[in-house]
Every structure is written in C-alpha cells, then in structure tokens.
Amino acid sequence: ETGSEDIDILPNGLAFISSGLKYPGLKVPAPDKPGEIFLMDLNEDNPRAVELRISRGFDLASFNPHGISTYID
Numbered sequence: 001e002t003g004s005e006d007i008d009i010l011p012n013g014l015a016f017i018s019s020g021l022k023y024p025g026l027k028v029p030a031p032d033k034p035g036e037i038f039l040m041d042l043n044e045d046n047p048r049a050v051e052l053r054i055s056r057g058f059d060l061a062s063f064n065p066h067g068i069s070t071y072i073d
Contacts, residue, residue, distance in 0.1 A: 004038075006067045013043040018065035035065040 005021040020035030038049040054060060 005035075005065060008068050008070050009042065010070060010072070013041060015040040015042055016068055016070060017049060018068040020064065021066050022064050023066075034060045035063040037065065037068070 005018045007015055007017045009015045017038040017040060018035065019038060020030075020033060022035075037052045037054070039052050040047050040049045054063070
C-alpha cells in the first residue's frame with residue numbers, strides 16, 4: 001500500500017524491501033501505519049512480497065525505515 005522505500009537483493013535471490021517511509025512534506029496514504037520490512041524470493045516462478053514479523057520489544061509505532069542494507073559474513 002505505501003510502496004517500497006529501498007530494496008537489497010542478496011546473491012541467493014532473496015530481496016529485503018523496506019516500506020512505509022514518512023518524511024516531512026511527503027504525503028502518505030496511511031500516516032498512522034508503522035513501517036514494514038518485506039521478503040521476496042526472486043527465485044520463485046511467481047514471487048510475492050511477504051511481510052516479516054518484527055520481534056517483540058521493538059518500538060513498531062515509531063518504525064520509519066529509510067533504506068535497508070544487509071551484511072553477509
């Protein structure tokens with residue numbers, strides 16, 4: 001609904017997508033909805049974005065993702 005803000009694609013074809021950026025002056029369709037992180041497996045024939053569950057104890061109400069990156073060890 002709120003579109004993607006950034007995407008990071010791993011070498012194995014998994015894509016992490018941040019969504020829900022709220023920025024002063026930027027009109028958003030759901031201003032009270034917290035940001036989200038989605039996972040998409042680009043290896044699938046019909047890939048679809050699946051919302052990742054964010055662990056308890058994280059302040060979801062103020063989650064406003066701006067960018068995303070991954071680290072592979």
